Amino acid sequence: MVTKNVCASAASILVISSSVHALEPSSIAVGNLALTPTVDVAVGHTDNLYNSTQNETSTWFSKVRPNFDLQGQKGSFVAGVTYALEQGSYFSSHDDDYTDHALSGYATAEFDSRKKLEILAEYLKLHDARSDSRSGNSLSPALVDKPSKYTVKALGATYTYGAHEATGQIVVSGRVEDKSYDNFRTITAAQDRMTKTLTGTFYYRISPKTRLLAEARLRDIDYDLSSVTLDSNETRLQFGAEWDATAKTSGRVKFGVLRKDYDDDSRDTLTTSSWEAGVNWAPRTYSVFDLSTSRTAEESGGAEDYIDSTRWTLGWTHGWSDRFSTRLSHTLLNEEYEGTTVDNDTNTTTLGLNYDMRRWLTLGADFSHKSFSSNIAGADYDSNEVIFRVQGSL
Incomplete structure (x- = not known):
């Protein structure tokens, strides 16, 4: 069988649930190539489709992927x-029905034990669901009669010099991404933009299982419309460490500073702390706790300068038997809209159940509760969702 690709596929954007995908798909030969098909089918119910504060819309739904x-x-x-x-x-x-597409091409070339090149090209046709809340780029049902659609075209490459086990290793990656909206142009055209990112990371091994790291990331964000004054350049410098399974833990932590300079002098320069961290603790081989957190500046999607976004997620995955496992997680997302006084908190709790009926067939269910609170009067809401799913392969 052909080795599974080491490039991250763009298709991972299209997700049905948050539970771990436990399938072990098989491939079929197509000439000298290997074709691996999978399918996810889900049926669920939400009691607040538009994240509304009142007169909530409840509905059953289905997703086939x-x-x-x-x-x-x-x-x-x-x-x-x-x-x-x-x-x-x-x-x-049915006005909220959608069809998303994700097409990606990838290639990996290992020239020798120290040099590797990875390339990923993506073409995505995705959507923003309608919502009454101020989350993401969602538009209110009062403004539009269906989801807003957008296209992403991206090309990225990563070059690695030095073996993972070596004392030193350098990883350099670049990505160019063009995002443009396809409908409701009088509203969405202001969000069209080109983003260029260049990242360099140096790793230094201090023990067989632990490496220190230093990372620099440059990002240029250029909006298509000249009337939009959000064009900016970001510089992020971070230092940290990563470690493999040492004393039942593994993880990576990076802390540093983020500077965001706007082309428009009327907007204030941002200088703030930033971090990315993920740590796993496995007291048993079948029971894993994980903690992840990040702080970054997100594009605002409105008149704000940016969104100061801080996320914390604590999860516990437990295998009760060889076939049955559960996943319990809680996420806290804080969003401060800089340039305004808006401050939002979103708490999401999810319980996922997985039953691996066969190597090629997994049954599951997810139950989630979301609570949104804001310092804007009358903006708070709660929503509940349940999803039943079947994941299959050859």
């Missing part, structure tokens, strides 16, 4: 194409 990965390998060179489609249907509100 087939995924195809076609891959070939010759020596140390691996290349392939992945395509995923997600069809969502809301039984009580």
Whole structure:
């Protein structure tokens, strides 16, 4: 069988649930290539489709997501194409139905034990669900009669010099991403933008299982409309460490500073702390606790300068038997809209159940509760969602 690709596929954007995908898919030969098809089917119910503060809309819904990965390998060179489609249907509100597409091509070349190049190209047709809340780029049902659609075209590459086990290793990556909205142009055109990112990371091994790291990340954000004054340049410097399974823990932590300079002098320069961290603790091989957190500046999608976004997630995954596992997690997201006084908190608690009926078939269910609170009067809301799903492969 062809080795699974080491590039992250764009199709991972199309997700049905947060539970761990436990399938072990098989491939079929297509000439000298290997085709790996999978499918996820979900049926669920939400009691607040639009995240409304009152007169909530409840509905049953379905999501079907087939995924195809076609891959070939010759020596140390691996290349392939992945395509995923997600069809969502809301039984009580078909105006909110959607079809998302994700097409990606990837290639990995290992020149020797110290040098590796990875390339990823993506073409995505996605959507923003309608919402009454001030979350993301969602538009209110009072403004639009269906979800807003957008296209992302991206090209990225990562070059690694030095073996993972070596004393030193350098990883350099770059990505160019063009995002443009396809409908409701009088509202969404202001969000069209080109983003260029360059990241360099140096790792220094201080023990067999622990490495220190220093990372610099540059990002240029250029909006298409000249009337939009959010064009900026970001510089992020972070230092930290990563470690493999040492005393039952593994993880990576990075702390540093973020500076965001706007082309428009009327907008204030941002200088703030930033971090990215993820730590796993496994008191048993079948029971894992994980903590992840990040702080970053998100694009505002409105008149604000940016969104100061801080996220914390604590989770516990436990295997009760070889086939049955659960996942309990809680996420706190704080969003401060700089340039205004808006301050939002979103708490989401999720319980996921997985039953691996066969190697190629997994049954599952997710139950989640979301609570949104804001310093804007009358903006708070709660929502509950349940999803039942089937994940299958060859």
